[in-house]
Amino acid sequence: MMRIAHVSDLHVLSPAGVEWRRILFNKRITGHVNLVMRRSRVYRREYLRMVLAQAAARADQVVVTGDITNLSLESEYIAARALLDDVARTAEVTVVPGNHDVYLPAIFRERDFVRHFDPFLQSDLPELARDLEAGRYPCVKLRGPVALIALTSAVPRPPFVSAGVLGREQLAALEAVLAHPEVARRTPVLLIHHPPVDHRPRVVRLRDGLVDATAFGRSVAGLARGLVLYGHIHERERRVLPTPAGGLDVVSASGGALDDPRASVRAGFNLYDIDDDGTIASVQAWMVDESGTAVTRAAIVDRRRS
Numbered sequence: 001m002m003r004i005a006h007v008s009d010l011h012v013l014s015p016a017g018v019e020w021r022r023i024l025f026n027k028r029i030t031g032h033v034n035l036v037m038r039r040s041r042v043y044r045r046e047y048l049r050m051v052l053a054q055a056a057a058r059a060d061q062v063v064v065t066g067d068i069t070n071l072s073l074e075s076e077y078i079a080a081r082a083l084l085d086d087v088a089r090t091a092e093v094t095v096v097p098g099n100h101d102v103y104l105p106a107i108f109r110e111r112d113f114v115r116h117f118d119p120f121l122q123s124d125l126p127e128l129a130r131d132l133e134a135g136r137y138p139c140v141k142l143r144g145p146v147a148l149i150a151l152t153s154a155v156p157r158p159p160f161v162s163a164g165v166l167g168r169e170q171l172a173a174l175e176a177v178l179a180h181p182e183v184a185r186r187t188p189v190l191l192i193h194h195p196p197v198d199h200r201p202r203v204v205r206l207r208d209g210l211v212d213a214t215a216f217g218r219s220v221a222g223l224a225r226g227l228v229l230y231g232h233i234h235e236r237e238r239r240v241l242p243t244p245a246g247g248l249d250v251v252s253a254s255g256g257a258l259d260d261p262r263a264s265v266r267a268g269f270n271l272y273d274i275d276d277d278g279t280i281a282s283v284q285a286w287m288v289d290e291s292g293t294a295v296t297r298a299a300i301v302d303r304r305r306s
């Protein structure tokens with residue numbers, strides 16, 4: 001059996017300092033930064049440490065579905081890398097970028113995500129990866145009954161637009177990956193930051209969702225089963241992406257540092273058990289309790305019928 005732990009939206013914050021001043025002088029994004037700062041009060045580093053330690057202790061694989069940093073600052077990347085290095089001592093780590101990891105187009109072009117997280121993005125099928133702006137994707141890891149497939153939906157966007165795009169080039173590469181015999185005989189576990197199934201109004205999806213979710217659905221239409229793990233919405237939800245041959249379980253993890261009373265939102269991690277024959281045996285979630293020193297079972301909102 002293989003056990004995968006899923007954490008997301010860590011939003012590792014930079015200590016206030018020189019970088020903040022540089023950004024706050026950039027008037028274009030001052031409002032955006034203020035918004036992020038107000039939201040950031042609910043992120044607790046001690047919760048994040050507990051979530052990562054518990055996830056690492058319970059699973060063989062730890063996957064992180066984006067928004068690892070808060071403003072893609074160098075100091076945030078360094079702090080996040082140290083946290084993930086701790087996880088990597090006992091579990092293998094795989095990461096995908098979120099919109100917050102490509103916050104500033106100038107920084108994005110320097111490919112900070114790749115530079116800092118390269119050890120977590122070593123593909124077993126590098127010949128099928130494409131050289132995309134956020135790095136080389138899809139990143140594939142063949143592990144026992146599972147093929148982990150990391151995708152990037154992160155693209156720099158103007159302030160107040162947090163939508164994501166996979167793009168035709170990456171989707172073509174994904175189709176080639178899924179057709180590879182070593183992938184086809186395993187259960188695919190796809191990692192993506194933005195929600196691949198999203199019933200919000202179109203205007204909201206274009207601003208905050210996965211813009212090419214329909215094209216993604218076509219690319220995975222040949223799959224009979226599998227998991228699609230995502231983040232971004234800061235709530236644990238479970239949905240289904242139906243395919244002609246069956247359907248994929250689509251599950252989000254909440255924010256890894258979030259302080260919130262709701263059992264489907266509070267900082268935690270999801271666990272997925274996959275049997276040796278590739279059957280997805282269980283999907284469950286855990287969250288940090290009020291004391292911040294232990295974890296307890298958490299809720300996943302079941303939207304499989306909506």
Ligand SMILES: [Fe+2]
Nearest residue numbers: 067098099232
């Ligand atoms: Fe996000």
